[in-house]
Amino acid sequence: MMATNLFNRHPWLKRIRHEWLLLLFAALAVLLACVDPQPWSRYKTWLQIPTLCGLLGLLIAIQGIRDSGLVQRVAGMLVMHVHSLRGVALLLVSMTAVLSMVLTNDVSLFLMVPLTLAIGSMSNLPVLRMAVLEALAVNAGSTLSPIGNPQNLLIWQHAQIPFPSFIMHLLPAAAVMFLLVAALAWFWMPKERVALHADRLDGHGVSRAMATLSILALALMVLMMQYHQAPLGALVLVIGFALFSRRTLACIDWLLMATFAAIFLGLGHFATLPIVGHALDTINVQQPLALFLSGIVSSQLISNVPATVLLLDRAKDALALAVAVNVGGFGVVIGSLANLIALRLAKQPHGMRLFHEVSLPFLLVCAPLVYLVTRLLA
Template identity: 35%
Template sequence: MMHPSPAAPGRFLQWLRAEWLLVLLLILLPPLLWLVPQEGAQLAALIDWKTIGALAGLMVLSRGLELSGAIDRAGRSLLARLGNERRLALALVLFAALLAAVVTNDVALFVTVPLTLSLARILPLRTGRLVIFQALAVNAGSTLSPVGNPQNLFLWQISGLGFGEFLMTMLPLGLAMLAVLILLVPLGFAPHRLPSRRDVPTPPLQRGLMILSLAAYPLFLALVNAGHALPAAMAVIALYAIAFRGLLRGIDWPLLLVFVLMFLDLGLLGRLPVIADLVPRALHLPGGAYTLGALLSQGMSNVPAAIFLAPFSPDLQALAWGVSVGGFGLAIGSLANLIALRLARVPGLWREFHLWSLPVFALSLAAGALLLPG
């Protein structure tokens, strides 16, 4: 007779902790369907398939750039030229921010946080604080780009704007958020010199994977910009399945299901009569979609807030700015914050994170209110 492994419950609990958002969305779907019955075609129409396709392609391409070792090498080469902790912190903030604008905020963290942890093993660094500033940096940097984070990607797809138009729409806020963070670096890090002990081992460079990823990335973005996100994503997945099949096994495919469920759950929630009446009223309060997006992100994270509020708000720029600022503040404001804190595993980091993130939220909210047109 077969008996379950004693480790099986532990593995299941570990999976639940890792995929808590997926589980929550699955649990919410049946009662929402009971409250707001929908046919199959109506349900499918709630999902923004262009966003799903764009996200799938970017996940694969970003993973290709990450595994090629090109980004890691560039970061290590930059950091090797720095002599004190403050310059190191500033370089990591700028590197994480610019990287997030290209390969999304969570991928940027999966590159920069392990790099920081490897440096901390041989240098006396304020590891936790460096990770906090990187989490804040990817939220600021990802604001600059239509593909920097999932909420931008979604709002770009439904806005009808071109890549460059959306980028210019977000540029003032992104630069203001990054400026706030840069101004705080001297408060968080001293200019004392770091001892030079030995070089951090550099990972091997996979040239074929690097060349393919660098060549395919702009072509994929051009196709997404032209409205062909789904076929472009299928082509990217097929290309990597042929050339680098092992890479596809490391993709966070459950994340795509999370986004499908977000569209379904939040779309159904928005059709509840009480919600359909309440949200338009809230949008007429001072600050409108900007303030509501920033505040709602503090309770449900900025990606769900963007998906939930988009059907109600005609002012997509205000909404995009609001949920971008909403990535600061409480850790739940952005999933990137949770990823960074989880990767760092530094005791007491949650408290210190909020000591920095809440002031950044207040300053960025004020800056955005001053810069927002109209």
Template identity: 45%
Template sequence: MTKDTAPALPPASPDDNAPLPHESGGNGLLWVLLVVAVAFAFLRPRAPMDWLQLVDWQTVGALAGLLAITQGVERSGMLQSAAQRLLARTTNLRQLALLLTATAAVLSALVTNDVSLFLLVPLTRVLATQAHLPLARLVVLEALAVNAGSALTPIGNPQNLYLWHRTGESFGGFMAMMAPTVLVMLLWLVVAVWLLGPRTPIALKPAAEPTAVRPQLLALSGVLFVGFVVALDRHWLLAGLAVVFGAFLLFQRRVLRDVDWALLAIIALMFVDLRQLAELPAVAATVGQWPIAEGWRAYFAAIVTSQFISNVPATILLDRYVHDLPALAAGVSVGGFGCVLGSLANLIALRLAKVPHGLREFHRISIPFLIVCAASAVLLRLG
């Protein structure tokens, strides 16, 4: 088999072209979204260009670049090496779960929830190849952590960025507004980790063939990551994608072949389906009749709406009806829990984890978590 590496990188090991070990997460959601899109095509026909305009290509393009870079980091062997060192310094499952979720929460407030998952979920998956760990449970806790942590800052997630400009608050003022809700979510996150991560010793799996670390590929991926984030910040998406994909085409084509293209299709179809759902006259009429201008009604309306159309579209849809922006911000933040559609981060976490029955495990944990967080946060607001 021919190697995909160019002379600028060290020669690939014999198993370099083999797929990284993982289990498929399945594409059931992809087919459901595709069926819904076809149904909308018959019920509400529109021109092809109108369909394309439903997709937020900035988000899809950003995810494509980050997925490619993540694959480059995985194939560099750095995650395997880091996982070995982490396991050597961690004594039990609870300690590991607390470390991973705390890191996810802090990172998400600084570099957004999606980027945090791209950094941590692949590491967690590699940890599970080296030790007997409940991978699905750990990834679900990380998804809860990034949804909670990202709610604190204006730059943590897209809905906060939108609401920050709408409120006119300063950076610190917005954080102060969100802090009570975030503290409630983080408190329950610690409780969840404590209950779901018992202090059982971590059992290592039989030592496998050591993975060679390829520092040049790691360095290339690191440089591309920094450059791509800068390109996204400057709104140079196409240029950033051209550099990322061009570099991997030259030096490591296997990276691009291993990108989870199905995840990108799922995200694009989510925009197509959910935006058309929000545009339905019946939906607009129903929402317009709700007494949700302010207070706890606005808060619960944001939570419920997020369960069906995700929290970012819910924010945009409800903004015209809700005048209490702090209640709306708290509601869409808590609304990221519960149903997997509540937040785009949930889908990204499960797809990156690539575990069977991930949806079932997610809802087993996330729905009770939504209930206790929603009730606690509303009591805090009423108090």
């Protein structure tokens, strides 16, 4: 009874009770802090404050674009010109993959998932299936570009590989991944034609002032992230929207921010444990297959960006490592944190379950195909 009253007085406690990923990684971070205490400077490093600030800035800008009505207007224009669900799926998957090459995987999802939700609200498009496909598509598309995702950026800068050489080496792997995602989209989507809800196509007014402010905010945030000034960019956006649109700030998914903070702390600390380092030292990552499997397995355990950090100095073939950790973005949801962003933005029931029902078999099919193709073309 006391617990029920407590939840009634504080609704946010009721929400946290259902945030199992947040609770799991928060518990891991606290447990590791107790059994392996570290200086505060290391916790600050693991927390990845610039990344969290970048995430906050993107959340604010995209929420502003949603509030402006622009996403709904674009969604209406799209569904009026594509007549089959499979056609819509292939279009959205392709747009997501291409955007991830130039705007990074996270930014691509922040643009495409709200658009998908808007299309789903005015048609019979299966939104959750599309969100899962878009999570897979950003992993495939961002693989090709040195700036497509954090692990590629780390490897590109560390190994000093020419931009064209990086793209040419990753092209076979990215092509296999994208073709598999496109095939999945084609066969998984219903054969039906797009059925429009006529009553929801009209009446989507666009606030030009809010749309302009939000698009400028998004451009500013991406620019600030490129120049490693994400905290300053997030501060500017928080102040700007606090002055002009407090409602937008109120709609931000703050629990997503807390979940990422817990994941960064928990996985960051776990990755530096001596037992993890010793385990990796026993693996001969100079062997192509061993490196490939190490990148995938470690990505499943600690996500592909920490896995890249752990393996970067151990692996002589940086480009082979890039292939491995990008393939490792499939599988479990923490393989790539872009997976979590896609599911969280979609806010669909049973999203995590459906994601794993699709992504785990996808990894089992994709991994051997990518390895065979890359080895044959090496």
